[in-house]
Amino acid sequence: MAHPDSSPPPRHPHWLGRSLLWLPWVLGLVGGIYALGRFTADIPVAYADAPSHFKYGSTGGERESGFPYWIWKVLPKVCPEHLPGDGYRSIGFTYEPGKDLPIGVSKRFNLGIDRVFLNCAACHASTVRDAPGAAPAVYLGMPAHRLDLKGFETFFFNCAAGPKFRSEFIVPEIEAAAGRLSPLDRYVVYPVAISLMRERLLMLRERFAFAFEQPDWGPGRVDTFNSAKILFNFPMHQLPKKELLGASDFPSIWLQGPRMKRDDGERMELHWDGNNTRTEERNKSAAFGTGTTPPTIDLRAVGRIEQWLLDLTPPVWPYAIDTEKAERGKTLYAATCAACHGASGRDFAGKYVGHVTPIADIATDRARLDSYTYTLAVNQSTLYAGYPHRFQHFRKTHGYANMPLDGLWLRGPYLHNGSVPTVRDLLNPAADRPTRFWRGNDIIDRDRLGFVSDVAAEPDRQYFPFDTTEPGNGNGGHEGAAYGTTLAPEDKDAIVEFLKTF
Known part of the structure; x- marks a missing residue:
């Protein structure tokens, strides 16, 4: 009989050993499936109706240029010293009631987090008030005359260059706004995102250094094609100074369908200088401003906006019109x-509508014209190489295009560089136009047609002092008998009254 102390030790079941052997593989598989599902997903926030899609829908820019949503959200609290006032509102973004993001900012789940960036409405939607203190009405398709895009860029550049663009400052603000983060997000995802975002912003800050040497653009303006030169790695510090002053106003974008044809059967010449005749190329080019690149653009989303804009009409003038005066103005x-x-x-019929008028004839400020060069046009022809929609129609011109005037009451200030505050001022000789006025007000000047421009501030708003003596801001040209500046004052008033019907 065996002694009790000599019994063999207990043996673990074979299945337990095998389970422990497979456990790391199972955990790795589960983790891999989670990571694959989270970090490869690409899901834009979708909107059923076209106006909402225009205001908040993605063009694909978040894939390449998008900011992590929660970093975007809290950064004004991290770096308030780099904004003129309360958050993004202080640089002209418009928030609708109940909306978390302003008009012109879209969201997409990409690379494991929600990311946001600008869309078309950032530059092509804005507000109008009837009087100080009145609720603003939002109009889609009009120029974003209150958006300070350079201020937007400067905010992110300066914040990234400062000492607080670090996880220890940003992550606590995210948790204060969003609630406690998971360990993965708190210690891995957001620290990595913050580091990558900082490095990207500092790189762009260096590339866009030329813009800091320009006069301030002010709200409602952008230097479109000097930004495009960055895309092509132009040596900006070596370019002639006359190329580096291209700031001009955001255009309106209503009624794109009628703009596809002019009286002679050809396409209208588009952009301020008429450097392209294809709305399709113009739209894809503009999408670069929303952060897209040829591989990342969401063509279906952009195409949906294109279709909607073909027939989008501007809102009618909402105030009284002197019909007798307007009828005389029509003649x-x-x-x-x-x-x-x-x-x-x-009705856009007219012998010269959609044609370029030589700069020698129109004589308006030529900085925007000079900023767009033959070399840039050649480089643009390489965009979308290998795609069916490769760019083919960009070209250098020698003047500015004659534009239809639909929705003119919402398009002030006037001329390509926004250097004339009202239509009535534009009908005066250049010597009689204001040399200094304030941009960014959204109250309509009902007499002179434009926005109120003689008010420097309201209790909760500061407006931008626009100086027409600064390089690129000239208010000359578009004058003489051919442009109506020699008419009698009462005749000019009648034309203004008629233009309210546009």
């Missing part, structure tokens, strides 16, 4: 203006 307009700007706000 004067037909004789003086219609050949270049169309018969009305819906």
Whole structure:
């Protein structure tokens, strides 16, 4: 009989050993599936109706340029010293009631987190108030005359260059706003995102250094094609100074369908200088401003906006019109203006509509014209190489294009560089136009047609002092008998009254 103390030790079941052997593989598989599902997902926030899609839908820019949503959200609290006031509102972004993001900012789940960036509405939607203190009305398709895009860029650049663009400052603000993060997000995802975002912003800050040497753009303006030169790695510090002053106003984008054809059967010449005749290329080019690149652009989303804009009409003038004066103005307009700007706000017929007028004739500030060069046009022809929609129609011109005037009441200030505050001022000789005024007000000047421009501030708003003596801001040109500046004052007033019907 065996002694009790000599019994063999207990043996673990074979299945337990095998389970422990497989456990790391199972955990790795589960983790891999989670990582694959989270970090490869690419899901834009979708909107059923076209106006909401325009205001908040993605163009694909978040894939390449998107900011992590929660970093975007808390950064004004981390770096308030780099903003003029309360958050993104202080640089002209518009928030609708109940919306978490401002108009013109879209969201997409990409690389494991929600990311946000600008879309088309950032530059092509804005507000109008009837009076100080009145609720603003949002109009889609009008120029974003209150958005300080350079201020937006400067905020991110300066914050990234400062001491607080670090996890120890940003992550606590995220948790204060979003609640406690998971260990993965707190110790891995957001620290990595913050580091990558900082490095990217500092790189762009160096590349865009030329912009800090320009006069301030002010709200409603952008230097479109000098930014494009960055994309092509132009040596900005070696370019002639006359190329580096291209700031001009955001355009309106209504009624794109009628802009596809002019009286002679050809396409209208688009952009301020008429450097392209294809709305499709113009739109894809503009999408670069929303952070897209040829591999990342969401063509379906952009195409949806294109279709909607074909027939989008501007809102009608909401105030009283002196019909008798407007009728007299119609006759004067037909004789003086219609050949270049169309018969009305819906009828774009006119011998010179959509044609470029040589700079020697129009004589407006030439900085925007000089900023767009033949070399840039050649480089743009390489965009989308290998795709069916490769760019083919960009070209260098030698003047500015004659535009239809639909929705003119929402398009102030006027001329390509926004150097004339009202239409009535534009009908005066250049010597009689204001040399200094304030941009960014959204109250309509009902008499002179434009936005109120003689108010420097309201209790909760500061407006931008625009100086027409600064390089690139000249308010000359578009004057003489052919442009109506020699008409009698009462005739000019009548034309203004008629233009309210556009």
